[in-house]
Amino acid sequence: IQLTQSPSLLSASVGDRVTLSCKGSQNINNYLAWYQQKLGEAPKLLIYKTNSLQTGIPSRFSGSGSGTDYTLTISSLHSEDLATYYCYQYNNGLTFGSGTKLEIK
């Protein structure tokens, strides 16, 4: 399954509501996770099984979707959310999306 993330680059202001998209080439059956990777660091798990928030992750992060279309939402952008975000499917094989780089205006 191939994953297409959009946009590849997103610029937003602190306090904005931000939505990142991840589309699969086939049905993912909700076996989708989201990771945040800050510069020079390892990825960090944010969301698993489409909408389950990983322990310790702020509640401003949420996930949704079904079938082939999935979304990561940051309800109110913080400056520390500057990072690249990757989706990952584990329904059929294991693949990552190409990432969305989030910039703070």
Added chain:
Amino acid sequence: QVNLLQSGAALVKPGASVKLSCKASGYTFTDYYIHWVKQSHGKSLEWIGYINPNSGYTNYNEKFKSKATLTVDKSTNTAYMELSRLTSEDSATYYCTRGTYFDYWGQGVMVTVSS
């Protein structure tokens, strides 16, 4: 607390091999598969394969089947990945991570292939 500690950066010559390590602590090593992920500079993430630390069973991404070999040493809670016949295309940061959801990651190790 769960920790995956990876070996240090490696500079290796083309054609050589390198063996990377990932030492797990803070949980029962055999309870979670260990996966390895490649990230070329400035690029996305690629899943290489996983190993079941309990049985030693492995599963590889087709792309890496002839490149990577995964093993474990249960006595030291350490997973290993050997990369063979290295080329410049293998220069990247390699991560180990665990479980279905990749909830904990090693700090990553940079491998540079250069003569």
